[in-house]
Amino acid sequence: MNNNDILRRIRYIFDLSDGKMIGIFGLAEYEVTREQISDWLKKEDDPAFQKCNDLVLAIFLNGLICDKRGKKDELRMKPEKRLTNNIILRKLKIALNLKDDDIIDLLSMAQLPLGKSELSAFFRKAEHKHYRPCKDQILRNFLKSLQLRHRPAKPAPEFQWQGGTTDL
Secondary structure (H helix, E strand, C coil): CCHHHHHHHHHHHCCCCHHHHHHHHHHCCCCCCHHHHHHHHCCCCCCCCCCCCHHHHHHHHHHHHHHHHCCCCCCCCCCCCCCCHHHHHHHHHHHCCCCHHHHHHHHHHCCCCCCHHHHHHHCCCCCCCCCCCCCHHHHHHHHHHHHHHHCCCCCCCCCCCCCCCCCC
């Protein structure tokens, strides 16, 4: 997944306005403009599209942690210059105060069953022998399940027949 897609999905999941996104960046002590945010959220085929780099997404996720969990003055999080799906998953886990069981439940909502040991492998250090890289499919399904939880689809209105017979 690319950073722009992740930013778009997070914005949709939590129904974040441009002003709220600017505020989230501000919590991570990074100043952005409405135009920058708009350009990051555009589709790739739009001429005004701007690529969201790893550092910018890391700053946003740090700001999201501060927004959801509260800012800790004594512990300023340094943004990563290089992001992996594992780091993104970890930052979302922290921001949303999720436990392993919560993530497993969320992934099962997206029809992606995952065991506790498989999940813990994503949160290990890269040098650890049981470390496992988080693939795009896992992150995509995790974001999909967050969307199902935070923005459930509205049920379709019931159709009521308003007319004559059904005989042909």
